[in-house]
Amino acid sequence: MRYILMSHVDDSALTEMAPEALQATMERFVSFTRALAESGVLRGAEQLHSADTATTVRNRRGEVLLTDGPYAELTESFGGFWIVEAADLDTALKYAAGCPAADFGSVEVRALTELG
Structure with a gap:
């Protein structure tokens, strides 16, 4: 089953991080995606420009x-996503726990509906 991991x-x-810490965080996102x-589970991923x-x-x-x-005033904004293939929700949640966004934001996990 496919799941979407959405970083909020x-x-x-991010803007309050020292430049070195921000660079290290961005490198962690790259490493996570890589x-x-x-591992062969990634089906797609994109980073979004800032909500403003x-x-x-x-x-x-x-x-x-x-x-x-x-569309709304939020403290956290949708920053990007990964689509992964996982045997079950527990496996998708393990992937999400490894996402750097979970350290200073959140990662929402949802199963994708097959269209067609």
Whole structure:
């Protein structure tokens, strides 16, 4: 079964890091992603730009409404994701526990629905 691991990170935690610590953290994300790929379970991964670059789209009463920024005020924002193949939820949770985002944010794990 495929699962998505979604990192939610407090952007201030990253911006408050010393440059060396930030670089080390980014390297941990690369190492985490590489380890998933080398183990053969990685099906996709992407890092997102910060939430303040988002545009939210809503359709209301026939009108398209655009809002700059994320759809809600949050302390943590969606920062990226990994799609992994795992035998079960417990295995996917073990992968998520190894994600650096779990150290200063959170990693949400959800099973993916097969389309088609």
